[in-house]
Amino acid sequence: MSQHSAENPVKIAIIGAGAVSHYHHVPGINIDPRATLVAACDTSTELLEQRKKDWGVAKTTTSVEEICTDPEVDAVIIATPNFTHREISLLASQNGKHVMAEKPLGLNAGEVREMYHSARDNKVVHMTAFTYRFAPSMRYLRSLLKSGQLGEPRHFRSQRFLDWPETSWGWRQYKDKAGAGDLFDMTIHRIDFARDLLGPIKSVCGAVAQFTKRDVTADGKPCPPSEVDDWSSLIGEFECGAVGVWEGTTLAKGYHRNGFGHEWAEINGSEGSAVYQLHEPNTILLGKTGDDLHPVTVPEEFLTPEGSPRTTDMGEAATIFRYDLIWEFVSAICEGREAVPSYYEGLMAQIVADSVLESHEKRAWVDIPNEPV
Numbered sequence: 001m002s003q004h005s006a007e008n009p010v011k012i013a014i015i016g017a018g019a020v021s022h023y024h025h026v027p028g029i030n031i032d033p034r035a036t037l038v039a040a041c042d043t044s045t046e047l048l049e050q051r052k053k054d055w056g057v058a059k060t061t062t063s064v065e066e067i068c069t070d071p072e073v074d075a076v077i078i079a080t081p082n083f084t085h086r087e088i089s090l091l092a093s094q095n096g097k098h099v100m101a102e103k104p105l106g107l108n109a110g111e112v113r114e115m116y117h118s119a120r121d122n123k124v125v126h127m128t129a130f131t132y133r134f135a136p137s138m139r140y141l142r143s144l145l146k147s148g149q150l151g152e153p154r155h156f157r158s159q160r161f162l163d164w165p166e167t168s169w170g171w172r173q174y175k176d177k178a179g180a181g182d183l184f185d186m187t188i189h190r191i192d193f194a195r196d197l198l199g200p201i202k203s204v205c206g207a208v209a210q211f212t213k214r215d216v217t218a219d220g221k222p223c224p225p226s227e228v229d230d231w232s233s234l235i236g237e238f239e240c241g242a243v244g245v246w247e248g249t250t251l252a253k254g255y256h257r258n259g260f261g262h263e264w265a266e267i268n269g270s271e272g273s274a275v276y277q278l279h280e281p282n283t284i285l286l287g288k289t290g291d292d293l294h295p296v297t298v299p300e301e302f303l304t305p306e307g308s309p310r311t312t313d314m315g316e317a318a319t320i321f322r323y324d325l326i327w328e329f330v331s332a333i334c335e336g337r338e339a340v341p342s343y344y345e346g347l348m349a350q351i352v353a354d355s356v357l358e359s360h361e362k363r364a365w366v367d368i369p370n371e372p373v
Contacts, residue, residue, distance in 0.1 A: 004074070004334045006033040010098075013039035013067045015088055016079035017051045020102060023319065024131070025077050026055050028326030031309045035330045041067045068092045075125070075333060078102060081171045082178050086111040093118045098125040100329045100339070104188050104353065105346040107179035112350045116343040125332045127325075127339035128346030130192045132263075134324040135281040136317075138193060140302040141267065141274050144286075145197055151271030153198055156236075156244035158190040161252035162261040166212040173214050173226035181228030183208055183353055187248040190265065191234075192341065192349040194246070197267065198238045200348075205365045206234035206356030211251055234356045239370075260318050281317050307331070 004010045012029055014021045017040050029035045039059040040051050048060040067073055068091040075098035078088050086106050092099045099119055105128055106112040119126035132138055144150055171177040178184060195201060208229035215225040230251055236244040255262040263278035273293060275285035280295075282303060287293035304310050308327045314320045332339035355366040 002334055002336050004034060004330075009034050009036040010330050010333050011036055011038040011072055011074045012077060013037075013041060013070070013073045013075070014077045014079065015041040015064060015067060016077075016081075016102075017042040017044075017047050018079060021077065021079045022051075022054065024322040025079065025326060028323035031314070031323060032327055032330050033309065034334055035326065038072055039067055039070065064088050064091060068095045068097060073097060075099070075329070077329075079129075082184070083107055083171075083176060086115055089115045090118050093122045093124050093126070096122060096124060098329070098333050099343075100127040100129060100325070101343075101346070102129045103192075103346060104179060104184040104350055105343060106350065107176075109347060109350045109354050112343070112347045116347050119343050125329065125337075125339050126343040127329050127332065128192075128341050128343055128349075129325055130189055130341045130345065130349075131322045131325060132189050132193055132278070133196060133341060134305070134321045134328070135276065135278065136298045136303045136321060137276045137281050137284045138265070139305075140284055140298045141265075141276050142197055143302065144274055144284075145267055145269070149272065150267055150269030150274055153240065153242045153267055153269050155266075155268040156194045156198055156238075156242060157264070157266040157268070158187075158194065158244070158246040158248075159262060159264040160186045160190060160248040161255040161263075162186070162250045163253055163255045164250040165218065166214060166251070168214050168217045168223045169226065173228055174224070175227045178228055180208070180353070180357060181210070181226070181232070182230055182248045182250055183232035183356060186250075187232045187234075187246055187356075188349050188353050190246050190248070191352045192345060193265065194236070194238075194244050195345070195348060195352075196341070198240055198242050198244070200239045200370065201236045201244070201352055201368050202239045202370075203365050203367045204234050204236045204352060204355050204359055206232070206359045208232045208357065208360055232356065234352075234359075236352070279318055281321055282312075 078101040209231045213225040231249040233247045260279045265276040272288040285293040359366045
């Protein structure tokens, strides 16, 4: 157990002061009495000036090294472009800082493995920001499956359809900065919660495609065209005997839904089916033979994890469950245990995502190595 508490809170620094930090991480820190935001780091001095006002954070810097060697910082949240995660994470863990990083953890499994080993060997808490694990409907679906109420799991099905502008994604559309597009940005989340629900994936075949060049910025200026996928898919076989199908796109016209898009994650078991939808995270669809899928309200005990400082009236249901990421990270630090999901889970999802690219290139099924170390 650590010595952290409300009287001696975990001192957190945010590296990457953009939208994800502003909408998810900082509100999560602010509602947890065991945590406090002590510093913010970003390459943009202009943004840091803004965050001083927005967040009330006293210390700001453009130096990652300054954050990672600061004795007043206990933990860092890495919310920077994908290509920077490895270097920041290694520096943080080598200096004894607990680390949570946005997904994908790195540009490929080799980078992620290095990050995981460093955090593990330096005995710091490490966490992958797989947000959707914390959605009430996903937590309830997991409980229905694990308790046997859906019977033997047979099929997993995931759709993530977004209606995004066809203008530049900035750094996200270049392979050396992002690794891949929709596959690493969106589908990797669904790979993770399929693994969480059904266990290891033993083999995949997959494909990616690009339909738009994105060679113009939002304000009409030309830019180098996109190099990454805007559609991704895979078929997977699980070690438990179940199968899975995933599809993701950023070009599904008519799927805006207040910016949340369309998300459908479904389990078909021998006794029943259950569906999670992002835009309705407090409702699940359930059905058995002889009856249609119908909405069921998620029971109260699944709306917030036990001990979480979050309440259901803090805002939009599809936003506020994301605050539980910080609660889990801080809980793991305070309790001296591993965070869930850890860097290891980020590595396993990355291996599957890398294998999708390999499968598409080779036009062949790819076996997933079992439990890499």
